[in-house]
Amino acid sequence: MAKLSYGQFLWRNLKRRSFRNVATVLTFAVVVCSVLIASFLTEGTSNSTRAGMTRLGADLLVVPQEYASNADAIIITGKPSTFFMNTTEMTKLQAVPGVQRVAPQTFIATLSASCCALPTQLIAFNSTMDFTVTPWLDQELGRPLEKDEVILGYQIKGTDVGQPIIFYGHQFKVAGILQPTGTGVDQSVFVRDSDAIVMARESVKVAWQPIEMNPGQISAILVQLEPGADVQQVSADIAAAAPEVSVITSNHLARKIDAQLASTVGALYLTAGAVTLISLPLIATVSTLVVNERRREIGLYRMMGAKKGFVFNALLAEALILAMVGALIGLVSAAAIVIIFNNTITVSLGIPFLWPGLDAVLLQTWWVMLLTVLLGALSALYPAMMAARSDPYESIRAGQK
Amino acid sequence: MIETNEVMKTYETLSGRITALDQANISIKDGEFVLIVGRSGSGKSTLLSILGGLTRPSSGKVMLNGKDLWAMNDEDLSEVRGSELGFVFQFPGLLPTLNTLENVMLPTMFCSKVEEDPSERATILLQTVGLGDKLDSFPNQLSGGELKRAAIARSLMNNPSIILADEPTGDLDVNTEKEIMDMFCRINKLGKTVVMVTHNQDLACFASRVLSMERGIVSEEEGQKCERI
Ligand SMILES: Nc1ncnc2c1ncn2[C@@H]1O[C@H](COP(=O)(O)OP(=O)(O)OP(=O)(O)O)[C@@H](O)[C@H]1O
Ligand SMILES: [Mg+2]
Numbered sequence: 001m002a003k004l005s006y007g008q009f010l011w012r013n014l015k016r017r018s019f020r021n022v023a024t025v026l027t028f029a030v031v032v033c034s035v036l037i038a039s040f041l042t043e044g045t046s047n048s049t050r051a052g053m054t055r056l057g058a059d060l061l062v063v064p065q066e067y068a069s070n071a072d073a074i075i076i077t078g079k080p081s082t083f084f085m086n087t088t089e090m091t092k093l094q095a096v097p098g099v100q101r102v103a104p105q106t107f108i109a110t111l112s113a114s115c116c117a118l119p120t121q122l123i124a125f126n127s128t129m130d131f132t133v134t135p136w137l138d139q140e141l142g143r144p145l146e147k148d149e150v151i152l153g154y155q156i157k158g159t160d161v162g163q164p165i166i167f168y169g170h171q172f173k174v175a176g177i178l179q180p181t182g183t184g185v186d187q188s189v190f191v192r193d194s195d196a197i198v199m200a201r202e203s204v205k206v207a208w209q210p211i212e213m214n215p216g217q218i219s220a221i222l223v224q225l226e227p228g229a230d231v232q233q234v235s236a237d238i239a240a241a242a243p244e245v246s247v248i249t250s251n252h253l254a255r256k257i258d259a260q261l262a263s264t265v266g267a268l269y270l271t272a273g274a275v276t277l278i279s280l281p282l283i284a285t286v287s288t289l290v291v292n293e294r295r296r297e298i299g300l301y302r303m304m305g306a307k308k309g310f311v312f313n314a315l316l317a318e319a320l321i322l323a324m325v326g327a328l329i330g331l332v333s334a335a336a337i338v339i340i341f342n343n344t345i346t347v348s349l350g351i352p353f354l355w356p357g358l359d360a361v362l363l364q365t366w367w368v369m370l371l372t373v374l375l376g377a378l379s380a381l382y383p384a385m386m387a388a389r390s391d392p393y394e395s396i397r398a399g400q401k
Numbered sequence: 402m403i404e405t406n407e408v409m410k411t412y413e414t415l416s417g418r419i420t421a422l423d424q425a426n427i428s429i430k431d432g433e434f435v436l437i438v439g440r441s442g443s444g445k446s447t448l449l450s451i452l453g454g455l456t457r458p459s460s461g462k463v464m465l466n467g468k469d470l471w472a473m474n475d476e477d478l479s480e481v482r483g484s485e486l487g488f489v490f491q492f493p494g495l496l497p498t499l500n501t502l503e504n505v506m507l508p509t510m511f512c513s514k515v516e517e518d519p520s521e522r523a524t525i526l527l528q529t530v531g532l533g534d535k536l537d538s539f540p541n542q543l544s545g546g547e548l549k550r551a552a553i554a555r556s557l558m559n560n561p562s563i564i565l566a567d568e569p570t571g572d573l574d575v576n577t578e579k580e581i582m583d584m585f586c587r588i589n590k591l592g593k594t595v596v597m598v599t600h601n602q603d604l605a606c607f608a609s610r611v612l613s614m615e616r617g618i619v620s621e622e623e624g625q626k627c628e629r630i
Contacts, residue, residue, distance in 0.1 A: 003519045004506045009499075016498035016539075300494050303455060305483015305511035305559070307476050392482075393446075393455035396494065 010317055021322055028326025028376070029333065030275045032368055036334035038268035039364050041345070041353070044338075045261055048182030048354035049254050058103075058132060058222035059231060061248040062093060062238065068246035071107075071220060072256060075248075078155070078184030080109035080121035084217040085244065092242040093221055098229035099238075103129040106193055107219035108200075108211055110167050120156070121188040122167065124196035132222055133190050140176055148172050151190040154180040165189075169206035170199040182354030221245075292398045295386055299395030308388055315380045323376025327369045335361075403429040403452055403563065403594070408461030410447050410617075421447040422458070423617035429596060431562070434589040434607065437598045438622070439614030445598040446567050448619065452596065453565045454482050466562065483512035487556030487593075491568040493548035495540040501527060501551050502536040508558045515560050526554040530584065546577040553584055564588060566597040570604070582607050 014021055063071040064085040073079040084106075093102050106124040125133050127144060137145055145151065150165060150172045159165050165172050172191065180186055191199075200213035225234055235247040298311050338345070342353060355361070386395075410422035421444045429435050437445045450456040451463060454470050463470040466485055470478065495504045505523040509515065515522060527533055530550040540548060549569060556564055566585065570578040578601075586607055589595045597608070611622040 004499075004503050004510055006510070008503075009507075009510065012503065013498045296494075297496060300496065301511070302479065303453075303482060303488050303494075304508040304555075305479050307479040307511070310511065391450070391456045393450035393453075396455070396490070 029329040032330025060223040078187030104218040124193040149175040155186040168203040295398035302392035319380030436608040489566040
C-alpha cells in the first residue's frame with residue numbers, strides 16, 4: 001500500500017464502525033422489506049383480480065342467492081363447491097334492459113379425480129351460448145372443444161396437453177391449459193356441459209357420492225352487458241327481476257379482496273412505521289453522538305487540508321452505500337418472501353395473487369429505493385452542513401469539552 | 402513568516418460580547434520557536450487557530466508566507482492548511498477508523514506536495530517518533546504519549562514549514578512531556594517554525610521567544626531564558 005486510496009478510506013470507515021453500520025443497514029432493510037411486500041401484495045392482488053375477471057370475460061356473474069359466498073370463493077381462491085338453480089332464471093335475465101348476452105355454467109366440486117388429491121372445481125359451459133372460454137379456444141386452438149375434451153386452469157398439476165384425465169371414471173383429454181390468473185380460475189377445469197351430464201350419469205355407478213346434475217339446472221349465469229350499460233343499474237334491475245339470485249361484479253370481488261388484504265397490508269405498513277419509530281430515538285441519540293463525532297472528524301479532515309467538496313462527497317458516499325445496501329437487502333428479502341411463500345400467503349390470506357409484470361415490480365422498487373437513498377443522503381448531509389457552517393476549529397472541538 | 406495586523410476575535414454570547422483576541426499585532430519569523438503562554442481563557446487557542454486558518458477572525462489580517470489567509474477562498478485556504486501548516490492539539494485527534502500508519506498518511510489524500518512514497522515517508526516518520534513497531538495499531542490501542550507522537554508524525558507528513566501546537570504536552574507525565582518537547586526542538590532545528598501554546602511556564606526555556614497573553618491581549622515576554630538542551 002503506497003498510498004491511501006479514497007476507496008480504502010471509505011471502506012475503513014464503514015468496516016471499523018461495523019455495529020452502527022450493520023444496525024443502520026438492517027433498519028433500512030426492514031423498512032424497505034415490509035413496504036415492498038405490502039406493495040407487491042396489493043399490486044399482485046389487483047393484477048390477479050383483473051386477470052381473473054378478464055378470463056371469465058363477463059361483466060356480471062349471477063348465482064343463487066344463498067351461494068353467493070361460495071361463488072366468491074370459487075373465483076377468488078378456487079375453493080370448490082357445487083350448487084344449482086333453475087335455468088328459468090336465465091330467461092328472466094335476458095329480459096332485463098342492458099343485458100346483451102347470457103351464458104350458463106355449472107359448477108361441480110369433484111370428489112374423485114385422477115389428477116388431484118383435493119376436490120377440484122369442474123366448470124361446465126354451454127358450447128353454443130358461451131362467450132368466455134370459446135373465444136380463447138378460437139384463438140389458441142382454432143377450433144371448438146370436442147367431445148370429452150377439457151381445458152385446465154394453470155395450477156392443475158400432473159397432466160399435460162394431449163394426455164388423459166379422469167373424473168368419476170370418465171376419461172377426458174386435455175386440450176389446452178389456460179394462462180395463470182392467480183384467481184380460482186387457475187384451479188378449475190372447463191368441460192362442455194353435454195359431457196358433464198354424461199359423466200354425472202355415469203357417476204352413479206362408480207362413485208359413493210355421485211353427482212346429481214339435471215339438464216334443467218345450472219349453477220351460474222355469466223352476463224355480458226350492452227356497451228355503455230350501467231353496471232349498478234343493471235344489477236339492481238336483475239335483483240328486482242330475479243329475487244332468488246345474487247349478482248357478483250368485479251367491483252364487488254375487488255372490494256372483498258381489498259377487505260381481506262387490508263389487515264395484512266395495514267400490519268406491514270405498521271411494521272415499517274414501528275421500526276422507523278423505534279429506531280428514530282435510537283438513531284437520534286446515536287446521531288447526536290455521531291454528529292459530534294462526525295463534526296470532529298470533519299474538522300480534522302479540514303485541518304489536514306480537505307476541501308469542503310471532499311468532505312461532502314465522502315459523507316454522501318458513505319451514507320449512500322449504507323442506504324443502498326440496506327435497500328438491496330430489503331428488496332431481495334421482500335422478493336424472496338413473496339416468491340417462496342407465495343402459496344402460503346395467498347392461501348392463508350384468502351387472496352388471489354399474480355406477480356405483477358416485471359416493469360410494475362421494477363417501478364415500485366425504484367420508488368422505494370429512491371426514497372431510501374434520499375433519506376440516507378439527508379442523514380449524511382446534516383453533520384456535513386453543521387460542519388460547513390462552523391469554522392474547522394469549532395468542529396474539531398465539538399463535544400470535546 | 403507569520404504576521405498579523407490588528408487581529409480581533411469576539412464571540413457573541415448570552416452574557417454579552419467576549420473579546421477573545423484584542424488587536425493582536427505579532428510577527429513570527431521563519432525558523433523561530435515561539436511559545437504562547439497565559440492563563441486559561443486568555444485567548445491562546447483562539448490566536449493559534451486564527452494563525453492556522455482554522456478560525457475566521459472578526460477583523461484584521463493574517464499574512465502567512467506572503468498570503469493573506471482570510472482573504473482566500475475555501476479551496477486555497479484548505480491548500481495552505483494542508484501543505485504549509487502542521488497541527489498538533491492537546492487531544493491527539495487521530496481517526497479511530499484508521500491504523501497508525503494510515504492516520505499518518507491521511508494528509509497526503511488532501512494535498513500531496515511531497516514526492517516520496519506516502520507509505521514509506523509515513524513509516525520513516527513513525528520510526529523517528531519511536532512508533533516503528535506500532536504501524537498497524539489502532540488509536541484505541543495506543544497510550545496517550547504514543548498518540549501524541551503519532552499526531553506529531555502526522556503533522557509532518559506534508560512537510561509543512563510551520564507547526565502549530567496547542568498544549569501538546571498538557572496531559573502527559575513529566576518524562577513524556579520532556580520527550581515530546583525534545584521532539585519539537587528537533588523539528589525546529591530542521592528549520593521549521595514552531596508556535597506552541599502552553600500553560601507550563603517551565604517550558605519557556607525551550608523557546609527562542611515567549612508571547613504572553615492576558616484577556617485577549619498579546620505582549621512580548623522578556624528574559625526568562627534558560628540554556629537549550
Ligand atoms: N465558541 C466560543 N463561543 C463563545 N466564547 C468562546 C468560544 N470559544 C472561546 N470562547 C471564549 O474565548 C476566550 C478565549 O478562549 P481560548 O480557548 O482561546 O482560551 P485559552 O487561552 O486557550 O484557554 P485554555 O488555556 O483554557 O485552553 C474564553 O473566554 C472562552 O470562553
Ligand atoms: Mg486553549
